[in-house]
Amino acid sequence: MQDDHFPKGLFDDDPPEPAPKAKxxxxxxxxxxxxxxxxxxxxxxxxxxxALPPSLKIGTSSWNYPGWAGFVWDGDYEETRLSRxxxxxxxxxxxxxxxxLDRAFYKPLERAQYAAYAAxxxxxxxxxxxxxxxxxDALIREEGxxxxxNSVFLDPDLAITQFVExxxxxLGDRLGALVFQISPLPPFxxxxxxxxxxxxxxxLQALPDVRARLPEAVIAVEFRDPIFVAxxxxxxxxxxxxxxxxxxxxxxxxxxxxxxxxxxxxRALWPGPLVCxxxxxxxxxxxxxxxxxxxxxxxxxxxxxxxxxxxxxxRVAAATASAGHPAxxxxxxxxxxxxxxxxxxxxxxxxxxxxxxx
Numbered sequence: 001m002q003d004d005h006f007p008k009g010l011f012d013d014d015p016p017e018p019a020p021k022a023k024x025x026x027x028x029x030x031x032x033x034x035x036x037x038x039x040x041x042x043x044x045x046x047x048x049x050x051a052l053p054p055s056l057k058i059g060t061s062s063w064n065y066p067g068w069a070g071f072v073w074d075g076d077y078e079e080t081r082l083s084r085x086x087x088x089x090x091x092x093x094x095x096x097x098x099x100x101l102d103r104a105f106y107k108p109l110e111r112a113q114y115a116a117y118a119a120x121x122x123x124x125x126x127x128x129x130x131x132x133x134x135x136x137d138a139l140i141r142e143e144g145x146x147x148x149x150n151s152v153f154l155d156p157d158l159a160i161t162q163f164v165e166x167x168x169x170x171l172g173d174r175l176g177a178l179v180f181q182i183s184p185l186p187p188f189x190x191x192x193x194x195x196x197x198x199x200x201x202x203x204l205q206a207l208p209d210v211r212a213r214l215p216e217a218v219i220a221v222e223f224r225d226p227i228f229v230a231x232x233x234x235x236x237x238x239x240x241x242x243x244x245x246x247x248x249x250x251x252x253x254x255x256x257x258x259x260x261x262x263x264x265x266x267r268a269l270w271p272g273p274l275v276c277x278x279x280x281x282x283x284x285x286x287x288x289x290x291x292x293x294x295x296x297x298x299x300x301x302x303x304x305x306x307x308x309x310x311x312x313x314x315r316v317a318a319a320t321a322s323a324g325h326p327a328x329x330x331x332x333x334x335x336x337x338x339x340x341x342x343x344x345x346x347x348x349x350x351x352x353x354x355x356x357x358x
Contacts, residue, residue, distance in 0.1 A: 036085045037074040038092035045344070049094035051351045053321035055216075057126045057176055058347060059098030060339035061279065061332040063090045067298030071340050072096070088120040095343050098126045098176055100277065100330040105130040105181065108162040114170025126176025126216075128275070128330050131163050137183040149186070154199050156206035164207055168214065175214055176328045177275045179249050180204075181222040190225060193233050197240050204244035211245065216326050220275040222249035226257050229265060238268045250276040252309060252335070254286045259312045266316065274320040274327040276313060278335045278342070281306055292334035302345065303337030310342075314349035322354065 052058075064083035069076050072093055077086065090096055101117070103109070117127065133141070138153045152158055159180075167178060182200070189196055200221060210217045221241065223229070228237055241248055248265045256262065266274065281304050284292050296303050313329065320327040331342045 034081075034085050036077055036082060036089040038089040039070060039072060039074045041092075041094070046094045048344075048347055048351060049097075051354070052347060053327075053354075054124070055324060056317060056321040056327045056329075056350070057098035057124075058317075058329045058331070058343050059096050059100070059128075060343065061100040061277070061330050062102050063087055063099055065299050065333065065339075067300040067338070068340055069300075071300075071338075087117065091121050091125050093340070095347050096340065097124060098128060098328055098330060100128040100130065102130055104163075104167075105133055105136070108132045108134065109166060109170075111166040111170040114167055115172075118171045118174040121174050123173075125174055126328060127171055127174055128177045128179060128277070128328055129163075129167050129171070129175070131159065131178065131180045133183065135159050135163060136180050138185050138189055139183070154203045156203045159203055160207060164210065168208075168210060168217070173214060173216070175210075175217045176326070177218045177220055177249075178210065179220050179222055179275065179277065181249070181251070181277075182224065184224045184255065190227060193225075193227050194236060197228070197233065197236050201240040201244050204240075204246050209245065218273045218275055218326055218328065219244075219246040220249035221246060222251040222277060224251065224253065224255045226255070229257060229262055234265055234268070238265060241269060247273055247275060250274070250278075250313075252276065252278040252282075252313075253280045254282065254284050254288050258282055259309050263312070263316060271323060271325060273325045274316060274329070276317075276329045277332075278309065278313065278329065279332040280334045281336060282309065284334070289334060296333060296337040299333040299338045301338050302341050305345070306336055309335075310346055310349055314346060314353050317346075318350050318353040321350075 063086050064079050066077055066079055066082065072090055073082070073086070087099070090099065134152065135155060135158050138150055140148045140150050164178060167175060185196065204219065207219070210219055227233060237248070247269055250259060250262055250266070252259055280288060280292060283304065317327050317329060329346070331339045331346070333339045336342045
């Protein structure tokens with residue numbers, strides 16, 4: 001008699017039922033060569049991002065740095081792969097709400113190229129775009145050396161066709177700021193800063209009203225010659241920017257005075273937006289890019305914390321965003337050693353200031 005407490009087949013002539021065959025395990029897929037994965041979300045970063053005003057967009061200058069692994073990327077990727085395929089992963093970091101398309105400075109981009117960038121980004125993301133050197137540099141250069149005068153410097157028609165229209169139509173509501181970075185001027189123009197300001201004004205006033213199409217977009221002018229923020233010329237600069245529906249871009253770079261000396265121009269333009277490009281630590285001076293690059297290595301950590309600049313920038317960013325105006329800040333690796341970590345430190349400083357009793 002079969003004992004029901006035992007498996008069938010153990011006390012009768014029926015053979016045991018065969019064990020089910022193990023299902024073959026799927027082969028692990030290797031990531032595509034076109035894939036870049038973002039680092040896993042950090043709850044502290046998400047909470048910090050949630051505390052920032054929606055009108056505040058902070059990001060970095062470009063995104064193709066392998067040394068950001070563990071903070072932005074989930075692993076080690078080559079620079080070329082990050083340049084081509086890393087932007088969507090970059091935008092998954094909750095604190096990285098903006099990026100500067102610096103490549104546009106070296107060669108004008110087409111509408112389709114801008115549109116391809118915009119298609120990868122979430123709705124809250126904004127781009128800062130530099131005007132091509134064709135428009136914003138008074139000299140034709142080769143490897144940084146001025147070879148000849150640029151006959152189309154500040155040409156309004158080229159500014160529209162080669163920069164403003166492609167960027168506006170391609171990026172659409174992902175556009176944050178169009179920046180005319182006026183490269184260091186030759187002596188024959190530096191002797192006439194008032195005339196340069198007038199030429200910039202004529203170009204800007206010929207541009208279409210970008211904010212009529214994109215209310216949050218900003219046009220800004222950045223300089224690499226300190227004479228334009230000196231008291232004898234800053235008044236004319238402010239009047240020109242106001243008449244041109246543009247603003248001043250804080251250029252935090254060794255060729256310019258520190259942020260404290262540039263802020264009076266923004267105060268004179270208040271109320272209005274903030275555009276800032278923090279590119280180089282003040283300690284390196286006017287020609288310190290290569291030195292900073294050697295010192296900061298892989299850009300994987302903050303090496304030279306610039307507390308003074310960070311706190312001053314946090315103060316103006318908090319005030320601008322709290323008033324509901326766009327505030328767009330991009331930071332380079334050479335500002336402190338690692339751009340995304342500078343974004344984190346600046347975000348913490350801004351939130352701390354926002355939480356102070358008024």
